[in-house]
Amino acid sequence: DGGITQSPKYLFRKEGQNVTLSCEQNLNHDAMYWYRQDPGQGLRLIYYSQIVNDFQKGDIAEGYSVSREKKESFPLTVTSAQKNPTAFYLCASSRVGRGYSNQPQHFGDGTRLSIL
Amino acid sequence: AQSVTQLDSHVSVSEGTPVLLRCNYSSSYSPSLFWYVQHPNKGLQLLLKYTSAATLVKGINGFEAEFKKSETSFHLTKPSAHMSDAAEYFCVVIGWLGARQLTFGSGTQLTVLP
Numbered sequence: 552d553g554g555i556t557q558s559p560k561y562l563f564r565k566e567g568q569n570v571t572l573s574c575e576q577n578l579n580h581d582a583m584y585w586y587r588q589d590p591g592q593g594l595r596l597i598y599y600s601q602i603v604n605d606f607q608k609g610d611i612a613e614g615y616s617v618s619r620e621k622k623e624s625f626p627l628t629v630t631s632a633q634k635n636p637t638a639f640y641l642c643a644s645s646r647v648g649r650g651y652s653n654q655p656q657h658f659g660d661g662t663r664l665s666i667l
Numbered sequence: 668a669q670s671v672t673q674l675d676s677h678v679s680v681s682e683g684t685p686v687l688l689r690c691n692y693s694s695s696y697s698p699s700l701f702w703y704v705q706h707p708n709k710g711l712q713l714l715l716k717y718t719s720a721a722t723l724v725k726g727i728n729g730f731e732a733e734f735k736k737s738e739t740s741f742h743l744t745k746p747s748a749h750m751s752d753a754a755e756y757f758c759v760v761i762g763w764l765g766a767r768q769l770t771f772g773s774g775t776q777l778t779v780l781p
Binding site for chain 2: 557591594595639656659
């Protein structure tokens, strides 16, 4: 079955440490997204990428970085500059292009990041 | 600009009774609207979507939603709640920029009582 795989499911970060969250999809989708979810809030967009080797900042990109070297993969690095990284992180993907502008995103099962 | 307001942060129903989760939206364009469901520590699963076809949209697990342009609403309903429906539900509007312009509501936590 096609889908989105996020790993690890749980991750702990020490002060001053960078950590990388993995996101892989086998849906052949061009676009991928990273969201942050905090309790009682909706999802907020961190970064998105519509094509390999290109990505754009979302609403809350500060303290995060991404890369898109392969169509299937869109890893997110939470840097030490992100002072409040404890949250649930969700990766998503979607089709792009003509005829796909109103298509929904497909989500992975998330990574929960906590601070030690 | 676009926005989504989920009118209730928590809804509690008894098993077998109807479910109503309310969503109002604002958008400068003809919107596409979705409802997603999220179970604890899981990703979001698409329940249903409205993309300017029929205004009454049927989704998975017996849920449906009606797009009412005059009321700028897209409420989610189910005739009879099941224990497995207990989860958080998100109303989402998609803007003219496509999937990269999703705006999420703040969510409604549905509790189903035995």
